[in-house]
Amino acid sequence: MSDAKIIDGKAFAQNVRKRVAKQVEELKHYENLTPGLAVVLVGEDPASQVYVRNKVKQTEECGMKSLEYRRDPDISEQELLTLVQSLNENPEVHGILVQLPLPKHISEEKVIEAIAPEKDVDGFHVINTGLLATGSKDAMVPCTPLGCLMMLKDYFGGSLSGKRAVVVGRSNIVGKPMGALLLNESCTVTTVHSRTVDIEEECRRADILVAAVGRAKMIKADWVKPGAAVIDVGINRIETPDGKTKLVGDVDFDEVVEVAGAITPVPGGVGPMTIACLLANTVTAACRQNKIDEPKVD
Ligand SMILES: NC(=O)C1=CN([C@@H]2O[C@H](COP(=O)(O)OP(=O)(O)OC[C@H]3O[C@@H](n4cnc5c(N)ncnc54)[C@H](OP(=O)(O)O)[C@@H]3O)[C@@H](O)[C@H]2O)C=CC1
Ligand SMILES: Nc1nc(=O)c2c([nH]1)NC[C@@H]1CN(c3ccc(C(=O)N[C@@H](CCC(=O)O)C(=O)O)cc3)C=[N+]21
Numbered sequence: 001m002s003d004a005k006i007i008d009g010k011a012f013a014q015n016v017r018k019r020v021a022k023q024v025e026e027l028k029h030y031e032n033l034t035p036g037l038a039v040v041l042v043g044e045d046p047a048s049q050v051y052v053r054n055k056v057k058q059t060e061e062c063g064m065k066s067l068e069y070r071r072d073p074d075i076s077e078q079e080l081l082t083l084v085q086s087l088n089e090n091p092e093v094h095g096i097l098v099q100l101p102l103p104k105h106i107s108e109e110k111v112i113e114a115i116a117p118e119k120d121v122d123g124f125h126v127i128n129t130g131l132l133a134t135g136s137k138d139a140m141v142p143c144t145p146l147g148c149l150m151m152l153k154d155y156f157g158g159s160l161s162g163k164r165a166v167v168v169g170r171s172n173i174v175g176k177p178m179g180a181l182l183l184n185e186s187c188t189v190t191t192v193h194s195r196t197v198d199i200e201e202e203c204r205r206a207d208i209l210v211a212a213v214g215r216a217k218m219i220k221a222d223w224v225k226p227g228a229a230v231i232d233v234g235i236n237r238i239e240t241p242d243g244k245t246k247l248v249g250d251v252d253f254d255e256v257v258e259v260a261g262a263i264t265p266v267p268g269g270v271g272p273m274t275i276a277c278l279l280a281n282t283v284t285a286a287c288r289q290n291k292i293d294e295p296k297v298d
C-alpha cells in the first residue's frame with residue numbers, strides 16, 4: 001500500500017484562480033483597470049482548441065477580458081508578426097499568448113521575440129528568460145514551471161533549499177526554466193535529456209523529480225527514490241485496450257505512487273496550474289504596465 005500524497009493540482013489551481021479573481025475585482029474597483037489576455041491560435045489542432053477554450057472560459061470567470069485570435073495555418077509569418085505588433089500596441093491587452101507549436105513555415109523564435117516583454121505572460125521572450133536566469137524578481141516566469149514550483153513549495157512547507165532536483169527534459173518552455181527556478185530556490189539541480197548516460201541512475205538521486213519529456217509512462221518505480229516528490233508535466237494521449245483514448249503523463253503513475261512521497265496526477269495535476277499561473281501572470285503584467293502595486297489578497 002502506498003502512502004504517497006497525491007497532489008491535487010485541480011483544487012490548488014481553483015484556489016489560485018479565486019485569489020486572481022479577488023485581485024481583478026480590486027483592480028476594477030479601485031483602479032478602473034480590467035486585465036486583458038489575448039490568445040493567438042494558429043491552425044485547428046484539436047488539443048490546442050480544448051486548451052484555448054479552457055483558458056478563455058477561466059479568464060472570463062476571473063473577471064478578466066479575454067480576446068481570442070484564430071488564424072488559418074497558412075497565415076504568413078509577416079501577417080502573424082503584424083497581429084502581434086497590433087496586440088503590443090493595444091492598451092486593453094496586458095498579456096499575449098501565442099499557442100505553440102506554430103506551423104513549420106513560421107519561426108517561433110521570431111514571433112516570440114516580437115511580443116513586448118512586459119506583455120509576454122508565457123515568459124518565453126529572451127528578456128524574461130535572461131531575467132529568470134539571473135534570479136531577478138522582475139522576470140515573467142513561464143506558467144508550467146511556476147505551477148510546478150508552487151505545488152512543490154506547498155508540499156515541502158515553503159523551502160526547497162538543499163534538495164536534489166532532477167528535471168527530465170530541456171525544452172525552452174518547460175525543462176530549462178524549471179531548472180532555473182529550482183536553482184533560484186537553492187536546489188542542487190541536474191537536467192537530463194535524450195543524450196544523458198544512465199538517466200535512471202540520475203533520477204534515483206532526486207528528492208524532487210520533474211518529468212517533462214512527452215513520452216507516456218517513461219518514469220518507472222525503480223527510477224524513483226523512496227519518498228521523493230514527483231511532478232508529472234507530460235500530457236500524452238494513448239489508446240486503451242478497449243479502443244478509447246486517455247490522457248497519461250510521463251510518469252507511470254500506478255507504479256510510482258507506491259514509492260514516491262508525493263506525486264501529481266495527469267489529468268488534474270500540472271495542467272490546471274499552468275492555466276491558473278497564466279491568469280496570475282496577466283494580473284502581474286497589467287499592474288506593471290499601469291505602474292500600480294499588485295493588490296494583496298489572502
Ligand atoms: N501540463 C502542462 O501544462 C504542459 C505540458 N506539456 C507536456 O510536457 C511534455 C514536454 O513538453 P515540452 O518540454 O514542450 O517537450 P519537447 O518535446 O520540447 O522536449 C522534450 C524533452 O524531453 C527530452 N527527451 C525526449 N525523449 C527522451 C528520452 N527518451 N529520454 C530522456 N529525455 C528525452 C528531449 O531531449 P532532447 O532535448 O535531447 O531532444 C527534450 O529535451 C509534453 O508531453 C507536453 O505535452 C508541455 C507544456 C505544458
Ligand atoms: N504558448 C504556449 N504556452 C503554453 O503554456 C502551452 C503552449 N503554448 N502549447 C501547448 C502546451 C500544453 N499546455 C497545457 C496546458 C494546460 C493543460 C491542461 O489544462 N490540462 C488539464 C486538462 C486536460 C484534458 O483533460 O484535456 C489536465 O492536465 O488536467 C494541458 C496542456 C500548455 N502549453
Ligand SMILES: [Mg+2]
Pocket residue numbers: 101171
Ligand atoms: Mg516543443
